[in-house]
Amino acid sequence: MPFTNQFTVSLPEWAVAAQAELPTHIPSVESQMREVIRFSQLNIDHQTGGPFAAGVFERDTGKRIVIGVNRVVPSNVSSAHAEVVALSLAQQILQTWDLGSVSLPALQLVVNWRPCAMCYGATLWSGIRSLVIAGSDDACETITGFDEGPMHPEWKEEMIKRGISIQDGLLYEEAIAVFRNFRDRGFVVYNGRSSS
Amino acid sequence: MPFTNQFTVSLPEWAVAAQAELPTHIPSVESQMREVIRFSQLNIDHQTGGPFAAGVFERDTGKRIVIGVNRVVPSNVSSAHAEVVALSLAQQILQTWDLGSVSLPALQLVVNWRPCAMCYGATLWSGIRSLVIAGSDDACETITGFDEGPMHPEWKEEMIKRGISIQDGLLYEEAIAVFRNFRDRGFVVYNGRSSS
Numbered sequence: 576m577p578f579t580n581q582f583t584v585s586l587p588e589w590a591v592a593a594q595a596e597l598p599t600h601i602p603s604v605e606s607q608m609r610e611v612i613r614f615s616q617l618n619i620d621h622q623t624g625g626p627f628a629a630g631v632f633e634r635d636t637g638k639r640i641v642i643g644v645n646r647v648v649p650s651n652v653s654s655a656h657a658e659v660v661a662l663s664l665a666q667q668i669l670q671t672w673d674l675g676s677v678s679l680p681a682l683q684l685v686v687n688w689r690p691c692a693m694c695y696g697a698t699l700w701s702g703i704r705s706l707v708i709a710g711s712d713d714a715c716e717t718i719t720g721f722d723e724g725p726m727h728p729e730w731k732e733e734m735i736k737r738g739i740s741i742q743d744g745l746l747y748e749e750a751i752a753v754f755r756n757f758r759d760r761g762f763v764v765y766n767g768r769s770s771s
Numbered sequence: 772m773p774f775t776n777q778f779t780v781s782l783p784e785w786a787v788a789a790q791a792e793l794p795t796h797i798p799s800v801e802s803q804m805r806e807v808i809r810f811s812q813l814n815i816d817h818q819t820g821g822p823f824a825a826g827v828f829e830r831d832t833g834k835r836i837v838i839g840v841n842r843v844v845p846s847n848v849s850s851a852h853a854e855v856v857a858l859s860l861a862q863q864i865l866q867t868w869d870l871g872s873v874s875l876p877a878l879q880l881v882v883n884w885r886p887c888a889m890c891y892g893a894t895l896w897s898g899i900r901s902l903v904i905a906g907s908d909d910a911c912e913t914i915t916g917f918d919e920g921p922m923h924p925e926w927k928e929e930m931i932k933r934g935i936s937i938q939d940g941l942l943y944e945e946a947i948a949v950f951r952n953f954r955d956r957g958f959v960v961y962n963g964r965s966s967s
Contacts, residue, residue, distance in 0.1 A: 578791075578837070581781035582859040591776045641774070651862045653869070653896040654855050663778040666847045673849070693896055696889025696920050700849040724892050725929035733921035 584646050584655045584663070587623035590614065594642050602637035604707055607685045608746045611642060612709065615657075615687045616753045618644040619762060626719065626757040627687060629661035631674070634683040634705055640665045658686055658694040662701040675702030675738075683707060687750045688715045689743070692724030698739070705740040709750030718754040720764040780842050780851045780859070783819035786810065790838050798833035800903055803881045804942045807838060808905065811853075811883045812949045814840040815958060822915065822953040823883060825857035827870070830879040830901055836861045854882055854890040858897040871898030871934075879903060883946045884911045885939070888920030894935070901936040905946030914950040916960040 593614070601607045607630055614628035624645035631640040643661030647653055661684065666672055674682045681704045689711035690698055698706060711731075716723055727733055731741055789810070797803045803826055810824035820841035827836040839857030843849055857880065862868055870878045877900045885907035886894055894902060907927075912919055923929055927937055 576864055578787075579860060579863045580787045581779055582856075582863050583777055583779040585777035591774075594774075647868050647896075651866060651868045652859045653862060653898065654850065654859060654893045659850050660778075663848045663850060664775060666849060667775045667778050668772055670847060672843050672847045691892055691896075692923070693889055693892025696887055696892060697850045699920050700843075700887075700889055702849065724895055725923045725926070727888070727921045727923050730921070 582650075582652055584650045584652055584660055586643065586646075586660070586664070587618075587621060587649070589617060589621050589623070590642070590644055593617065594639070597639060599639060600637045601632065601639055604637075604683075604685065604742070605745060607632050607637065608687070608707060608709060609749070611685050612687050612746060612749050612753060614642050614644055615750070616756065619753070619757050619760070622762075623649055625721070626753050627657035629657040629684060629686040631661050631665035631703070632683050632685060634681040636680070638680075640668055640682065654693060656691065656694050656697075658684065658690060659697050662697060662703065666701070673702040675704055681705070687753065689723070691722075692726055695726065695730055695734075699734065699737060703739065705742070706734070707742045707745055709745055710747045711743050714751055715754055718751065718758050720758075778846075778848055780846045780848055780856055782839065782842075782856070782860070783814075783817060783845070785813060785817050785819070786838070786840055789813065790835070793835060795835060796833045797828065797835055800833075800879075800881065800938070801941060803828050803833065804883070804903060804905060805945070807881050808883050808942060808945050808949060810838050810840055811946070812952065815949070815953050815956070818958075819845055821917070822949050823853035825853040825880060825882040827857050827861035827899070828879050828881060830877040832876070836864055836878065850889060852887065852890050852893075854880065854886060855893050858893060858899065862897070869898040871900055877901070883949065885919070887918075888922055891922065891926055891930075895930065895933060899935065901938070902930070903938045903941055905941055906943045907939050910947055911950055914947065914954050916954075
């Protein structure tokens with residue numbers, strides 16, 4: 576059990592290659608979401624993490640900063656959900672812990688589902704100015720078995736109150752199709768604990 | 772703005788050195804908390820992060836796995852709160868994303884304050900079996916200005932329901948003293964966003 580003083584979360588090689596092939600700008604938010612959903616599917620196809628992806632884009636120009644994917648199991652980091660990966664990578668690329676800094680254009684987080692109880696807080700602390708999600712009902716939990724945790728009953732209102740705008744329901748069916756595919760292929764669901 | 776495909780969070784050098792000098796086991800939870808609070812003070816003394824520290828210990832033997840500290844500003848990672856750092860490092864040391872794995876002894880997280888809205892979820896997803904905190908009232912927010920975010924109104928009950936036991940109020944005054952020291956020295960408070 577050697578001591579280690581750091582942890583690293585990396586994108587899989589396919590995700591680096593796939594975004595190198597994308598245009599620098601993806602102006603429509605629907606096209607951004609389509610890419611994010613495509614990455615969520617690729618993440619299970621390559622067996623490099625769970626069926627979740629998230630992208631950080633400039634809100635007004637569609638400039639692509641980074642698209643991240645879930646990396647919990649491959650990284651041995653239970654907090655490496657897609658949102659945390661995307662936000663942390665964007666913070667490295669832009670060299671700031673505050674994606675809401677006045678020196679930056681407004682940044683938007685696009686995710687293939689609503690945040691879990693952790694990513695909710697992670698999104699708030701990132702400084703991001705807006706959040707776009709494909710859905711927020713119980714479909715993801717029901718289909719995949721992933722637990723989203725105890726969400727604040729007024730999570731959307733609390734987020735808006737803190738200056739983050741929310742768009743919900745973009746490409747809902749496309750997002751769900753990936754969750755169904757994940758279920759049908761019998762992949763592992765990691766939740767808080769594998770035993771009781 | 773070069774693309775980067777990974778992010779790393781490291782402990783500061785003093786924290787590596789300081790825990791190398793600690794005994795392998797710290798049997799009493801009070802002594803564990805005392806160390807955690809000492810690390811929270813050292814983190815501001817060295818200006819290596821906010822006034823927060825967290826330790827992962829074997830619950831029944833007091834074996835020390837790792838003590839982490841807040842690293843948000845030095846790492847440019849807004850999710851690098853003390854709990855996330857400690858849990859992620861413990862997961863590297865034990866080579867698992869699931870600190871509640873049946874192959875491990877029961878593990879406990881000891882923190883110098885209650886979790887924020889993000890660390891609440893991060894604690895749930897880590898698999899940890901118990902949480903010990905120095906306090907959970909509004910003293911930290913009031914003294915330091917750190918925002919804990921919209922917490923689930925029944926956060927403790929929801930945590931217990933998911934198999935995590937909670938001990939609250941251990942060395943409350945000692946924890947608060949660090950927050951006062953942080954305030955009195957005029958250090959930077961980073962919240963979700965530095966601008967509105």
